[in-house]
Amino acid sequence: MLIRRSNLLIPLGDAERVDNAWRHNADAVTLDLEQVADAKKAEAREGLKEAIGAAARGAAEVFVRVSERDLTDDLTAAVWPGLRGIVLPRVESAADVAEAAEIVTRLEGERGLASGSLQFIVLLETALGVWHIRSILAASPRVEQAALDEPDLAASLGIVPDREIDPFVYARGRLTVECTAAKVGAIGMVYPLSLEKPGTDPVFDASHIHTMATKARNSGMKGVICPHASWVNPVNAAFTPTPELVEWNRRVRAAFAQGVAKGTAAVPLDGKMIDVPVDEWAIVVLAMAEACAARDAEKAAALKGR
C-alpha cells in the first residue's frame, strides 16, 4: 500500500529551502525545476544530483518536477540514483507521457537505474489534459499518481478564480473516478486551497489545513502536493486513520464476523448497516493505519540517524 500523504514542493534555486527540505516530515519531496527562472536554470540543474540526496535524508521519496519546455535537458539533469520519479507538468495526451517515458528509459539505462523504476506524477493543467485523462493514465505503467494543477488550469481556461465558487467540481470528479478506475492515485487539495502556489507564505493555520485535507481524502484524493512546509504535518495527520476510526473499524470487523457466523452478512451497528463492502473497507482502513505507522517509524528512524 503506497503511503504518500504529503508531497512537499521545494523550489530549486532557493538553496536554503533545498537544504532544509528533509526536515519537514514530508512523505515525499518534489524539487521543482519548472518554476526556476531561465537565468538560474543551469545552476539548478547542476546542483540537482546532490539536492536529491539531501532531500532524501529524512526518508522522503524524492521527485523532480521538470518543465515541458525543456523536457530532455531537465530529465537529463534529474535522473540519478535516489530519485523516485518525475512530476510531469502540462500533460495533454498519451504522447506527452510516452515521450517522457522514452527519455527516462534511456537515462535509466545510462545511469544504472533499474529499467522502469522511475514513477510519473502527471499534472493536468488544460482542458485537453482533463479530457484525455483516460488515455494519459494508460499511456505508461510509470504513471502512479495524477493531479490537477488548478492555478494553471484556471489560467488556461481563462478563469479568474472566485474563492467562493469552485469551478472544478467536474474536473476533480473526473480525476478521482478515472484515476480509481485506472488504479492510479488521485492527489490534490480541495477548493480553494487547491489554488495555493508553491513557495507562498504559510497563511493558513494547521487546523484549517487538516480540515481541508480530510475533505480532500473524502473526495477520493490519496495525498496532497504541499506548496508550503506548514502543510505537511496537518496533511499527514488527515491522511492517517485516527485512533477512533481504527477502533470503529475493529468493531465493524467483529460485528460482521459475528453476523456471518449467525447466518447474515447485513448487521446493524450503532444505527449503521454493516455488510460486505463495509467490512472490506474496514480491512483497508486497518491496513492503512498500519502502513502509515510503518512509514512514520521509517522516517523517525532516518531522522534519528542525523
Add this chain to the structure above:
Amino acid sequence: MTVRSVRRSGLTMPIVTPRFVDNAWRRGCDFIVLDLEDSVPQHLKAHARTLVKDAIPNVSKGGAEAFVRINHDTMEEDVEAVVWPGLKRIKYPKTEHAHEVRRLDELITRYEKERGIAPGTVEIDASIETALGVANVYEIASASPRIREFGATTGGYDLSRDLGIEMFVDFDQFEYPRGESELAARALGLRVRSAPFIANTTGSVSDGNRALRVAEAARKCGIRLGGGGLNPAVVESHNVGFVPTQEEIDDARHVLESYATLEARGEAWAESEGRVIDRYEAERARELIDWAAACDARNREKAEAVSRHSRAGGNPDANPHPREGGNPATSDSTGSPPARG
C-alpha cells in the same frame, strides 16, 4: 391497470433471513429486492439460490414487484436460480463493462424461453458501484434493451470503498458519478434514477424524516424513481415523498387550463401571474397529473392485494399498515411516521 410503472419505495433484504422475507409483503413497498449478494454470507450462497423461486410470489403478495440482486462473480448460476415467473428485474451489482450486461441479457433470454416467461419480461438494473463502472456508463446503459431505468442515487457503500472515501460526510462526494450516470440515461432516453444530495452524517438507514426530504427533493427535480432502502422506517417516506402535493396538482391543472385557453385562441405563449405558460409548461403539468394518478392507482392496487391476502392469510394479526411494521433490517427502527414537510 396502470401502464406507467410506479417504483417509489423498496426494501433490500437478505433472502436467507426468513422473518424479513415472510414479512416483506406487509411493508407497503412498491418493490422488494431479494438479495443474494452482499447481505448473504459466502457459505450460504448455494442455499440462498434455492429460496428464490418461492420467495418471489411470497414477497409479491402485497402488490410489490419482486426484484433479485444477484452476485457479480456468479452470474451464470445465479441467473439460472432466479428467472422464474413473477420476477420483474435482476439487479446486477458492480457493473463495469457492457459485455457483462450482454451476457446477462443472453442468460435471461434463455431462461425466459425455457420457463414460459414472455420474452423481455425481466428487466436489468445495472448497478454502477465502482469507478470503472462510472467511466463506462454510456456503454453499459446502452448494452441491453432490458435496461429501462438507469442512474445512481447518492453514491453507496461499494463506490465509497472503491474510491477510498469515508461515507456520511457533510458534502456531496458523488456529483460526478451521479452526473455521468444521469447524462447517459437521458441521452439514451431511459428513465432516470437520481436524488439531490442531502447529507446523512449519522449513517442511519432508518431515518424516516430524512428519507422524506430526499424523496421530496428528488420529486421536485422531476425524478420519478426511488432507490429503495434497507429499513422499513423509510418505506412510507418514499411512498409519500414522491407523490405530488394537492397544491402541485391544482397548480398543474391551472396550467393545463390556461394552455387550453391559449390554444383555443391560436396562441402559443402567454405570461400569467408572472410565469410563462407554453407547450413545455403544459407538458410538465400533464406529466405531473399523470404521475399523481399513477401513484394513486398503485396505492389502490397494493391496498387491494394486501387486504386480499390478509383475509386469506393464516395470520389474523397481520397488520397491513407499513408504518407499524416491525423492523427486520436493523435494531434501531424507532423512526416515527414522517410528517409531510
